[in-house]
Amino acid sequence: MADIITLKAQQRTEFGKGAARRIRSADLVPAVLYGHDVEPTHVTLDGHAVMMALKNANALLSIEIEGGETRLAVAREVQIHPIRRTYTHLDLIAVKKGEKIEAEVPLHIEGEAFSGTVVSIEDNTLAILVDPTSIPEAITVDIAGRKPGEHVYAKDIVLPAGVELVQDPEYLIVNVAAEAAEETEDEAAEGEEA
Incomplete structure (x- = not known):
């Protein structure tokens, strides 16, 4: 069993190509957290922290969203830049303990x-x-x-x-x-x- 890896996240308010490019140029990764009948939450995560966390197969992530909310999640869709091999976007699925x-x-x-x-x-x-x-x-x-x-x-x-x-x-x-x-x-x- 792997440990729970904590990632700090900030709520994202800007969307589109231009916003995503600005986020990535600041060494951040745009992500969407969804699941459990909750509205999708758009966040940004630290690029280096994401790289270290996803070195573990099936990493269980504790996403601490700025403002106090913390949710458990696993990465489902991971997009990687074809040349730089940096993470460009993550889809995170919210999970609950005890739910398979x-x-x-x-x-x-x-x-x-x-x-x-x-x-x-x-x-x-x-x-x-x-x-x-x-x-x-x-x-x-x-x-x-x-x-x-x-x-x-x-x-x-x-x-x-x-x-x-x-x-x-x-x-x-x-x-x-x-x-x-x-x-x-x-x-x-x-x-x-x-």
């Missing part, structure tokens, strides 16, 4: 499959339903001793307590296949003669 949300969690593959196999990782994330305060940083998938022809599907992954699978249970995560046989010298010579 959908999250994409990284998978960590551990162990070694049977010798003479090739392991193909088909997907490195898993869609889950979880309390926002209990989002795991990663979920471990053990492939130790797997033989050629064995697979790991989403339904085979052991999930932490309180976590539900959102992904299709038959979704292929890891494929273990036999190594391709190397041609012997005789087979190679026969191929050249033909």
Whole structure:
């Protein structure tokens, strides 16, 4: 479970391209906080603080809006400048403790499959339903001793307590296949003669 990261926010009153450019030139990030049947709140956040917070996958953010209101949120849509790699806009979804949300969690593959196999990782994330305060940083998938022809599907992954699978249970995560046989010298010579 990740810690709650606090970000200070200021209410935004200016909108449009010109206002967004002025906000970004001051090393701030325009953002919109919405959810839970509340009117969307337009805010600005410190650019460096946003960059540090979003280094954590599925970061749970405590947004302290100037004037006293504090809301828990997670980043849903993140826009990044294609060249400078700075954050240009955030869509934040308000969440409540005890209410489950959908999250994409990284998978960590551990162990070694049977010798003479090739392991193909088909997907490195898993869609889950979880309390926002209990989002795991990663979920471990053990492939130790797997033989050629064995697979790991989403339904085979052991999930932490309180976590539900959102992904299709038959979704292929890891494929273990036999190594391709190397041609012997005789087979190679026969191929050249033909």
